[in-house]
Amino acid sequence: MARLSTDIIRFRIAIAAQLGANPGAILAAAGLPEDTMEGGPEFIDEAVEWRVWRAIVEQTGRDDIGLICGDRLPTQAMTLLGYVMANAPSMRIAIEKCCAYQRIIGDTMGLAIEKGERTSKIWLEQWSEWHDALRYTVDVMMAVVPSWASANAAAPIRPLRVGFLYERPADVAPYEAIFAPAPVTFGSAESYQIYDNDALDQPVIGANIEMFGYFEEKAQGLLNAYEARDTFTFKTRRRILDGLKGTTPTVDEIASALAVSVRKLQDALAQEGTSFSHLMNETRCDLAKGYLKDGQVGKAEIAYLLGYSEMSVFSRSFKKWTGLTPSEFETQNRG
Secondary structure, eight states, X not given: OOEEXXXXXXXXHHHHHHTTOOHHHHHHHHTOOGGGGTOOOSEEEHHHHHHHHHHHHHHHOOTTHHHHHHHHOOGGGGHHHHHXXXXXXXXXXXXXXXXXXXXXXXXXXXXXXXXXXXXXXXXXXXXXXXXXXXXXXXXHHHHHHHHHHHHTSSSOOOOSEEEESSOOOSOOHHHHHHHXXXXXXXXXXXXXXXEEHHHHTSXXXXXXXXXXXXXXXXXXXXXXXXXXXXXXXXXXXXXXHHHTTTSOOOHHXXXXXTTSOHHHHHHHHHHTTOOHHHHHHHHHXXXXXXXXXXXXXXXXXXXXXXXXXXXXXXXXXXXXXXXXOHHHHHHHHHO
C-alpha cells in the first residue's frame, strides 16, 4: 500500500488549523492518535491520507485547500528532499531531484519532467489506485511547483500553460490566481505544467554545492533502502501501469525490467499471495474505472489504452471484474 510522510500530514493539518479547523477533530476523523502532531509513526498509509483530506475539507469548508497547502509548503516540510532541492545548482536540477527522490516522502504520486527545445513539461504520475480525495494531493503538487520555484529563484517562475486531469471545479478562481497568467484547463489527459527553459535554468538562491552533495548522498541512501523493501507486487504493478499505454506488457518484459527471471518473479508474486495475471487484471480494472469516472476518454479509447484489440473483449472483461458493463458503471458513477 502507498504511504506518505507524517510530516506532510502534520503540515496539512497545521494549514487547516490556520483556517479555523480543529486539529483534534481531524485526527479523530482520520483515526490517528491525538499526539500525531507532536510525534507518531514516520509514515501513514494512503487510506489515512484520504480520511485526513476529507476531514480537512469538512472542517475548513475550503475546496481549494490543496492549492493553499501547495502554495504555502515550506522547504522543511519536505524533510531531506527539501534540503536537496534548496541546495541544487539550478531550479531545473532541483525539480529533477524532486522527481528522482519523491518516494522518500511518499509514493501515492510523483513528479516527472521532460526538457524540449524551448520549453519543459512537468507532469504528475499516478503511482497508486485513484481515489477522489487524491484530487487535493494533485492540487498540492501542482501548486507547489510555481510557488516554491518563485520563492527560491531571483526572478519569478510562472508556467506558460497548466492542465488538470480531473473535471472543471465549480470555482476556478483559486486556480487562476495560483497559476496566473497561464491559462488553466481541466479534463486534460494528465495534470501538467509547461515552463520556459530559461526560467527553470535560473540558479537556486543561496544554494551550497557541498551541502547539495551531502544531502543528495543521504537521499539516495534512503531511496535505496526503501526500494530494497519494495514488494514484487508493488514493483510489478508499477511496471504494468507504465506499460499500459496502448500495449500490454508481458510477464517476460516485466521480469526483464525488474532484472529477474520469469520463474523468480512468478514465485515471488505467489509468495506474496498474488500472480502476474491477477495484477494485470486489477491494474486494468482500476485504470478503466478511473477513466470512466472522469468521463474524458471514450470507451473505445479506454479499450485501446488498456491493450485490448476489440471493444467487446474489454466490455466482457470489465463486466467480469465489476459485475457491470462499462456503460452501466459510467451511468452509476457520473449521475
